[in-house]
Amino acid sequence: MTWQETAEKHRNRIAAAIPDEWRLTSMPPGDSVMSVPRDSGLLTQEELAITESTATDLVAKMAARELTSVAVTTAFCKRAALAHQLVNCCHEFFPDLALARAKELDEYISKNGKPVGPLHGLPISLKDQLRIKGLETTMGYVAWIGKRDTEDSVLVSLLQRAGAVFFCKTSVPQSLMVCETINNIMGRTVNPRNKNWSCGGSSGGEGAMVGFRGGLIGIGTDIGGSIRVPAAFNFLYGIRPSHGRLPYAKMANSMEGQETVHSVCGPLTHSIADMRLFMTSVLAEKPWEFDSKVIPMPWRQAEEDAIKTKIASKDLTLGFYNCDGVVLPHPPILRAVQTVVDAVKGAGHTVEPWEPYKHEEAWKLANSIYSSDGGTDIGAVLKESGEPAIPNIRELVDLTVTKSDINEVWDKQLKKWRYQCDYLDRIRAFEDKLGRSLDAIIAPITPTAAVRHNQFKYYGYATAVNLLDFTSVVVPVTFADKSVDVADTSYKPLSELDAAVQADYDAGIYHGAPAAVQIIGRRLTEEKIMAIAEEIGRLLGNEVTP
Amino acid sequence: MTWQETAEKHRNRIAAAIPDEWRLTSMPPGDSVMSVPRDSGLLTQEELAITESTATDLVAKMAARELTSVAVTTAFCKRAALAHQLVNCCHEFFPDLALARAKELDEYISKNGKPVGPLHGLPISLKDQLRIKGLETTMGYVAWIGKRDTEDSVLVSLLQRAGAVFFCKTSVPQSLMVCETINNIMGRTVNPRNKNWSCGGSSGGEGAMVGFRGGLIGIGTDIGGSIRVPAAFNFLYGIRPSHGRLPYAKMANSMEGQETVHSVCGPLTHSIADMRLFMTSVLAEKPWEFDSKVIPMPWRQAEEDAIKTKIASKDLTLGFYNCDGVVLPHPPILRAVQTVVDAVKGAGHTVEPWEPYKHEEAWKLANSIYSSDGGTDIGAVLKESGEPAIPNIRELVDLTVTKSDINEVWDKQLKKWRYQCDYLDRIRAFEDKLGRSLDAIIAPITPTAAVRHNQFKYYGYATAVNLLDFTSVVVPVTFADKSVDVADTSYKPLSELDAAVQADYDAGIYHGAPAAVQIIGRRLTEEKIMAIAEEIGRLLGNEVTP
Known part of the structure; x- marks a missing residue:
């Protein structure tokens, strides 16, 4: 079988997994598909209400036996089926398994009178990197089609213990090393708000799926923005926890064993409340007893309480x-940063300019780490099936990229550590000058609002944070608006790259695209940064229903 | 200048740093030098009392202004001067700087009425890997002689903030990658209890210095036993904290940037109380705000209290x-393990056999990690001065050791992670079977009591723990006794290596050598394992004064 045939067969299998009664008979007109769940008539009023609720509310209702998991799972499976038909966001879709599991959970609670755990009955979507025993993990590689997993990823088994229901695995770009979502198996995943925009990547399928409310909590991973970018492009919250907070063991990956900059996993959600539900539920399972890389650090309620007291005061x-000195963000992002600064200042808090410290070096160092093996690992997987590299990763697998010697890698690791320590020095200097301790930093996560396809050019706003291993939470802020987000024609670009990014801006085409910021804190400050992100969301009044 | 001349000049400079009035006029007869402080008449009764006290007691008395730091510092400088003359354990000795600092601290407390911090006035010895601005760090490399440090290691500056006084830097083996202490600058450091025995290594100078009470808290580092082995060989407590608990930033090292198995730092002490003083003092300085690799985890009093409750119950x-399946320990170590098991059981606790899981693989994997660069880094430093490799590291720098490719290193990292997770699985299975949670594991740290020179052959008891990144505390147990520690002549060695280790045993020569165990806990369980080690020490009644 050619790789094309193998891919087509997989694609057809996923399409066939959607029951006839959940199929759209025609594609909607226009660029946005956000109104299809309501307009199509395929979802009942109750199913619309369930999928437009919150995870926090749903688990409470299921625990109180006001809702069954079968009802909730059915609703999300139907909406997810629509999502896949509309934006092509699934690598696996298994409503039968999901409904069987939901039924079991319903029987359990009816027999025992209590839920199995804090996520009892809740459907959770998984990036196609997490392994479920018996299913496939392709990660967008044709070569991996047909290889069934023999064990669960640790996060999968802990979520299962907490009561979650799995129903789909979502799309990723081939290799994961891109902030858009395209591969040779499924093609491209598009943004449900506008099919001309990217859903982001590499957790792009999650961004699209959760953005469309095909699920309310989706699991992504982030080594260079891969949770935060899709969150930003789909008007969602997303957290890149610091390495060691959540379990990553037994997940698939490109360049497995690369530990210089760790990929981390985390949720994409519509609210911080739902994000907190996820974090507290996973930590309650003591992931450090299963994955050696997880730090024995339960949810620190005292940290959350302390920052909430500060917020209240x-x-x-x-x-x-708003600029890292490498690439100036487009007008919608500059406005998003200013909107947040104004809101926080307006509420009476202190906001001061932060001078980004050598972000260009950080970005370049991160890039050189990602390409340490000169594309050997990714190249080998591509060769196995004969599929070509997607254009977006050609630089990574190009044979002109030199493989690093081990001593060169150690040197990069030393530079990384020194950079991290220097950054801490800058924070302490900032605090000394101000006489106040710094709680977080507001920054762009991408230079663009939800980007047009194949125009993602600059990863530095995301990757500097990965190199630092800082905690970062994306907060959705606003939408590009052609009437106010006008380009400054007198602007002199900082570099060729900056000029190229600026040239891509078109106020008309970007009109309506989600614009976000990230809230950055020191390493392992998840409780604190989530609470600050929640307060910013509250100040912005950005809770939205579709 | 030849490397020999450079080394001799350095050696002479250190010797000359000892004031005439602290010099011994003749070397004592016999193998042990432990009685010299008392016999030589060089120390006053007060100085003997100070050096035979505890750090915990001394800081309390200095804080209460019952003792001055000048008095305390003088006492330890004198005793350290004896130590160096007797066992050759200093790479730097600077009593003038120490006394000037002590004077400042005395002035501070007399002016302000309170100590600068919890270690106010206490002399602390440093392995010659920690940098003090203006001094040299040779780490046993001739090439590094004469290079003055331009900044303090993070741990040095935090200890200074806590009130510590530095007075010496202690000896290490060339490259640090050996559990004995010998280099081409200073020669060999010997065990103060018997000059025919090793003081251990690589923090061997610390082991000898603290064992001799030239200081009460010494800072070592451990990548493969380098804190625990010298602690064991000098009848001391020593902790290998898990990576990320204490600050290592800005210290010198061989193979800097190697992060597959992290070297960690920690104290060697005469008691857990003094160890706790050190740990709580450093953590109170929030090292995570200075060193990015440190986890924001203050001293967890709740963890200590919880395990103490369990101990009381x-x-x-x-x-x-008592055997890892690779090399059987000598009779004194087998007896040490049994002594601890009996003591703990006798006190009413539960003790069950633990089956070591694939320790041979762990040891081999650790070795292959330590030699990943085929000796490139160490070889380059040796080449710089022209000095030869010490015999003990020839295997590491031998050109026949192949340098690993970066993909091979990633593979090792993946194997390490998998091994760690498998070990956690074993612990959970053990707990499930017993219906009790496992608090710690009692194990040998070396197969020998304090080893004879050049006979350290097997590192596996130590390195398996480094590979796991588990917390481990060495507890001194007993001394080899020729009348009871008789070799089992019917024993069939497990391998050639095992046979070689067994052949080295000689009950007469080992008679009196310190024999220790390590108490191992999961990752980042310092509070818990220290409390258990303390209880074991109490049960053994092993508090000793010289």
């Missing part, structure tokens, strides 16, 4: 930057 | 093994 101290 | 559950 209007006593936060935040830094901010 | 005779409710501990410990595993134990």
Whole structure:
């Protein structure tokens, strides 16, 4: 079989997994598909209400036996089926398994009178990197089609213990090393708000799926923005926890064993409340007893309480930057940063400019780490099936990229550590100058609002944070608006790359695209940064229903 | 200048740093030098009392202004000067700087009425890997002689903030990658209890210095036993904290940037109380704000209290093994393990056999990680001065060791992670079977009591723990006794290596050598394992004064 035939067969299998009664008879007109769940008539009023609810509310209702998991799972499976038909976001779709599991959970609670765990009955979507015993993990590689997993990823088994229901695995770009979502098996995943925009990547299928409410909590991974970018492009919250907070063991990956910059996993959600539900539920399972890389650090309620007291006292101290000195963000992102700064200042907190420290070096160092093996690992998987590299990763697998010697890698690791420590020095200097401790930094996560296909050019806003291993939470802020987000024609680009990014801006085409910021904190400050992100969301009044 | 001349000049400079009035006029007869401080008449009664006290007691008395730091520092400088003359354990000795600092601290407390911090006035010895601005760090490399440090290691500056006084830097083996202490600059450091025995290594100078009470808290580092082995060989407590608990930034090292198995730092002490003083003092300085690799995890009093409650209720559950399946320990170590098992069981706790899981693989994997660069880094430093490799590291720098390719290193990292997770699985299975949670494992740290020079052959008891990144505390147990520690002549060695280790045993020559065990806990369980080690020490009644 040619790789094309193998891919087509897989694609057809996924399409066939959608029951006839959940199929659209025609594609909707226009660029946005967000109104299809309501307009198509395929979902009942109850199913619409369930999928437009919150995870926090749903688990409470299931625990109180006001809702069954079968009802909830059916609703999300139907909406997810629509999502896949509309934006092509699934690598696997298994409603039968999901409904069987939901039924078991319903029987359990009816027999025992209590839920199996804090996520009892809740459907959760998984990036196609997490392994479920018996299913496939292709990660967008044709060569991996047909290889069934023999064990669950640790996160999968812990979520299962907490009561979650799995129903789909979502799309990723071939290799994962891209912030858009395209591969040779499924093709491209598009943004449900506008099919001309990217859903982001590499957790792009999650971004599209959760953005469309085919699920309310989706699991992504982030080594260079791969949770945060899809969250931003789909008007969602997304957290890149610091390495060691959540279990990553037994997941698939490109360049497995690369530990210089760790990929981390985390949820994409519609609210911080749902994100907290996920984090507390996973940590309650003591993931450090299963995955050696997880730090024995339960949810620190005292940290959450302390920052909430500070918030209530209007006593936060935040830094901010809208340009990292490498690429200036487009007008919608500059406005998003300013909107957040104004909101936080307006509420009485302290916000001061933060000077980004050598972000260009950080970005370049991160890139050189990602390409340490000169594309050997990814190249080998591509060769196995004969499929070509997607255009977006050609640089990574190009044979002109030199493989690093082990001593060169150690040197990169030393540079990384030194950079991290220097950054801490800068924070302490900032605090000394201000006489206040810094709680977080407001920054762009991408230079663009939800980007047009094949125009993702600059990863530095995301990757500097990965190199630092800082905690970062993306907060959705606003939407590009052609009437106010006008380009400054007198702007002199910082570099050729900057000029190329600026040239891509078109206020008309970007009109309506989600614009987000990230809230960055020191390493392992998840409780704190989530609470600050929640307060910013509250100040912005950005809770949206579709 | 030849490398020999450079080394001799350095050696002479250190010797000359000892004031005439602290010099011995003749070397004592016999193999042990432990009685010299008392016999030589060089120390006053007060100085003997100070050096034979505890760090915990001394800081309390200095804080209460019952003792001055000048008095305490003088006492330890004198005793350290004796140590160096007797066992050759200093790479740097700077009593003038120490006394100037002590004077400042005395002035501070007399002016302000309170100590600068919890270690106010306490002399602390440093392995010659920690940098002090303006001094040299040779780490046993001739090439590094004369290079003055331009910044303090993070741990040095935090200890300074806590009030510590530095007075010496202690000896290490060339490259650090050996559990004995010998280099081409200073020669060999010997064990103060018997000059025919090794002081251990690589923190061997610390082991000898603290063992001799030239200081009460010494800072070592451990990538393959380098804190625990010298602690064991000098009848001391020593902790290998898990990576990320204490700050290592800005220290010198061989193979800097190697992060597959992290070297960690930690104290060697005469008691767990002094160890706790050190740990709580450093953590109170928030090292995570200075070193990015440190986890924001303050001293967890709740963890300490919880395990102490368990101890009081005779409710501990410990595993134990006396053989890892690779090399059987000598009779004194087998007896040490049994002594601890009996003591803990006798006190009413639960002790069950623990089956070591694939320790041979762990040891081999660790070795292949330590030699990943085929000796490139160490070889380059040796080449710089022209000095030869010490015999003990020839295997590491031998050109026949192949340098690993980066994909091979990633594969090793993946194997390490998998091994760690498998080990966690074993612990959970053990717990499930017993219906009790496992608190710690009692195990040998070396197959020998304090080893004879050049006979350290097997590192596996130590390195398996480094590979796992488990917390481990060495507890001194007993001394080899020729009347009871008789070799089993019917024993069939497990391998050639085992046979070689067994052949080295000689009950007469080992008579009196310190024999220790290590108490191993999961990752980042310092509070818990220290409390268990303390209880074991109490049960053994092993608090000793010289």
